[in-house]
Amino acid sequence: MSTDRHIDIDWTACQGHGLCAELLPEQITLDEWGYPLADGTPVPPGAVGRARRAAADCPVLALEVTAAKAR
Amino acid sequence: MTATLPDLHMSPRLLAPAGTPADLPTHEQRHGPLSHGDPEAVLRAVAESGLTGRGGAAFPTYRKLVAVAEAGRRTGRAPVVVANGAEGEPASRKDRTLLHRSPHLVLDGVQVAAHAVGAREAYVAVEDGATWLESALAQRTDPLPVKVVRLSKSFLSGQASALARFVSGGAALPTHQRPPVRERGVHRAPTLVQNVETLAHLALIARHGADWYRTAGTPAQPGSALCTLHVPGHEPRVVEAPYGLPLARLLPLQGTAAVLVGGYHGTWIPAREAAQLTVDSSYLGAGVLAALPVGRCGLAETARVLRYLALQSAGQCGPCLNGLPRIATAFRTLATPGPQGAVRHDLARWSGLVEGRGACHHPDGTVRLVRSALTTFAAEADAHAHGLCTATDHTPLLPVPEES
Ligand SMILES: Cc1cc2nc3c(=O)[nH]c(=O)nc-3n(C[C@H](O)[C@H](O)[C@H](O)COP(=O)(O)O)c2cc1C
Ligand code: SF4
Ligand code: SF4
Numbered sequence: 001m002s003t004d005r006h007i008d009i010d011w012t013a014c015q016g017h018g019l020c021a022e023l024l025p026e027q028i029t030l031d032e033w034g035y036p037l038a039d040g041t042p043v044p045p046g047a048v049g050r051a052r053r054a055a056a057d058c059p060v061l062a063l064e065v066t067a068a069k070a071r
Numbered sequence: 072m073t074a075t076l077p078d079l080h081m082s083p084r085l086l087a088p089a090g091t092p093a094d095l096p097t098h099e100q101r102h103g104p105l106s107h108g109d110p111e112a113v114l115r116a117v118a119e120s121g122l123t124g125r126g127g128a129a130f131p132t133y134r135k136l137v138a139v140a141e142a143g144r145r146t147g148r149a150p151v152v153v154a155n156g157a158e159g160e161p162a163s164r165k166d167r168t169l170l171h172r173s174p175h176l177v178l179d180g181v182q183v184a185a186h187a188v189g190a191r192e193a194y195v196a197v198e199d200g201a202t203w204l205e206s207a208l209a210q211r212t213d214p215l216p217v218k219v220v221r222l223s224k225s226f227l228s229g230q231a232s233a234l235a236r237f238v239s240g241g242a243a244l245p246t247h248q249r250p251p252v253r254e255r256g257v258h259r260a261p262t263l264v265q266n267v268e269t270l271a272h273l274a275l276i277a278r279h280g281a282d283w284y285r286t287a288g289t290p291a292q293p294g295s296a297l298c299t300l301h302v303p304g305h306e307p308r309v310v311e312a313p314y315g316l317p318l319a320r321l322l323p324l325q326g327t328a329a330v331l332v333g334g335y336h337g338t339w340i341p342a343r344e345a346a347q348l349t350v351d352s353s354y355l356g357a358g359v360l361a362a363l364p365v366g367r368c369g370l371a372e373t374a375r376v377l378r379y380l381a382l383q384s385a386g387q388c389g390p391c392l393n394g395l396p397r398i399a400t401a402f403r404t405l406a407t408p409g410p411q412g413a414v415r416h417d418l419a420r421w422s423g424l425v426e427g428r429g430a431c432h433h434p435d436g437t438v439r440l441v442r443s444a445l446t447t448f449a450a451e452a453d454a455h456a457h458g459l460c461t462a463t464d465h466t467p468l469l470p471v472p473e474e475s
Contacts, residue, residue: 010247011388012430031424035389066249 003067004042007051013062020063023054036063081287083311084295085271087172095210098175103278105179107214110140113187119281121293122273126155126229126266127336129352132273135253135263140188142254142261149191151257153238154181156197156267157222157229160334161379161470162359165297166267167199168309173271174207178217180270183277185215188263194238195267196220198228224472226335226383230431231264232256233385244385245431266357268297288314292352301331301361303468316350318360327362329369329447331469334359335376336436339369339447361469368462370451372469373444374399374406379471380437391434394425398441408455415452418445 007027016034027043028036043051048065055063087093093101118133143150154177158166170177177195185193193215195204201221208217220238222228228243235256237243256262265273272294276284285293292314300308300321312321322330322345330345332338333356340348342362348354363369381395398421401414422441425434445452454461467474 008249009428010249010430011390011428012245012247014389016389031390033389033393033424035393035428037424064249 005045005048005051005065005067006040006042007038008064008066009036009038010062010064013060014058015060015062017059020054020058023057024051027051028054081295081311081313084275084287085169085173085176085268085297085311086309090172092172093175095175095207098173102176102179102275105182105274105278107182107186108277110187110189113183113277114140116276116281117187117273120276120284121281122269122276122284123292123352124266125268125272125296125357126264127333127357129355132265132269135265136184136187139253139261139263143189146254146261148260150188150261150263151238152181152185152188152190152193153220153234153257153262153264154193154195154217154267154270155229155231155234155264156195156200157234158198158357159224159226159229160336160357160359161226161472162299162301162307162331162334162361163357164299164307165309165358167197169268169271169297170197170200170204174204175211176271176274177267178204178207178211178213179274179277180265180267180272181217182213182215183273184263184265184270188261190215190263192257192260193217194220194257196222196229196234196238198222198224226380227385227431227433230433232431234264235262244387245429245433247430296350296352296355296358298350298355298358298360301359301469303362303364303367307470312350314350314352318345318348318350321350322360322362324362326365328365328367329363331359331361331363331372332356335380336432336439338439338443339363339373340443341447363468364464366463367468368406368451368460368465369444369448370402370406370455371462371465372467373440373448374402375467375471375474376440376469377402377437379474380433380440384433385431388429388434390425390428394421395434395437397421398425398437402441402444405452405455408458408460411452411456415445 021028051065122132123129231252232246233243238257288294295313327342377399381399386392422438
């Protein structure tokens with residue numbers, strides 16, 4: 001069985017640019033203040049590549065695709 | 072039995088009797104010498120004791136010690152021990168009381184912990200009483216020297232990652248905790264952050280063993296905990312209570328409307344429910360228990376605390392920065408008799424939006440307080456909505472620093 005991938009957000013870094021929600025609309029929406037809301041479920045295997053690209057594109061590198069569930 | 076604890080069925084373990092601080096000779100006479108035995112034996116005793124952290128989260132101490140020791144071996148970096156005496160919670164007095172009355176018990180615990188995890192650096196971080204601790208340290212000949220770190224007053228400075236960052240020379244602000252402090256903390260070394268009371272219990276477990284520790288408390292929650300009791304008309308009082316003791320033995324519940332259990336990140340509980348509860352680590356937090364008398368407004372008290380908590384947010388994380396001030400303002404509306412509009416709806420939504428979305432648990436603790444107040448004081452909120460107020464005494468009760 002492969003490890004589940006999760007989206008981990010460094011909240012001290014995230015500036016609410018919202019780019020991640022554009023790149024990963026199924027996994028990330030924005031709250032009323034413009035900050036990302038991830039639903040906490042594992043990223044589906046087919047979306048892991050896009051999640052990695054979203055992480056790389058975050059202007060402040062606040063997003064990480066991790067093997068462990070966020071604390 | 073002592074004069075300060077007439078009815079608790081245990082003699083205090085941590086606080087020197089008669090209220091006088093214990094100097095080193097008194098301490099050694101009372102507790103006997105500390106032996107630095109085999110680290111494995113210490114870890115075994117801690118595992119068998121069931122000791123949990125007294126900084127608020129009741130995390131099993133054994134698991135943290137093992138994780139830090141293991142991270143040290145894996146990374147080849149000697150771990151660091153930080154004794155957490157920040158006591159940022161304004162309603163808590165137990166850590167400063169312990170450090171004043173029994174400093175050597177805490178300092179013994181630092182040595183035991185350092186030995187158990189193989190640490191080569193150790194710190195004690197406090198806001199108050201640094202000079203007192205330095206003079207206590209000067210009396211000792213410890214295998215590992217300990218540095219005293221002075222924190223400035225803040226609700227957050229005792230959060231583990233904030234503390235690790237401050238001891239490393241940075242600001243006392245929480246950081247994104249991946250990897251966690253136990254793996255990468257002070258100067259990027261594996262770091263054991265342990266509440267000072269936890270360390271004092273550890274010092275006694277190292278001396279007297281797990282069976283002795285388990286003679287107080289319950290089989291599921293062995294041992295005892297320091298509690299700060301707030302009863303109107305009395306100075307806050309620190310007592311040591313065994314787990315399982317009915318709350319009614321600690322606080323007078325007659326004439327009490329509700330009890331705040333676990334401090335400003337804790338839970339409001341109606342007095343009739345509190346009468347069924349015991350000292351229990353799942354909701355005790357860092358041991359603050361405050362009685363709200365009948366005739367005082369729990370909503371107004373909560374609004375004061377929430378304003379303080381919002382101001383104490385480090386403002387680093389978007390949801391916390393945006394949500395906590397809105398929650399505090401909405402709660403102020405709820406605490407004031409008059410039209411409420413959609414505030415209860417807003418409070419529920421914003422609570423959901425801040426929960427779990429910060430670098431530290433400050434939003435989560437704040438939401439716990441909000442939700443418990445909305446339930447416990449629902450009738451008062453309804454009265455306020457009709458422009459009525461049931462309170463007869465509006466004097467502020469809970470301690471809130473620098474309130475203007
Ligand atoms: C906002 C916040 C403030 C905290 N303040 C303190 C504190 O003042 N003292 C303390 O011992 N733990 C505090 N903690 C808990 C620490 O992060 C940490 O869990 C604790 O010191 C670990 O020690 P323990 O396992 O012995 O309880 C705080 C946690 C949070 C989220
Ligand atoms: S792209 Fe980065 S900064 Fe922007 S909202 Fe997403 S995580 Fe935050
Ligand atoms: S969650 Fe709030 S208090 Fe905690 S680090 Fe972020 S902004 Fe600061």
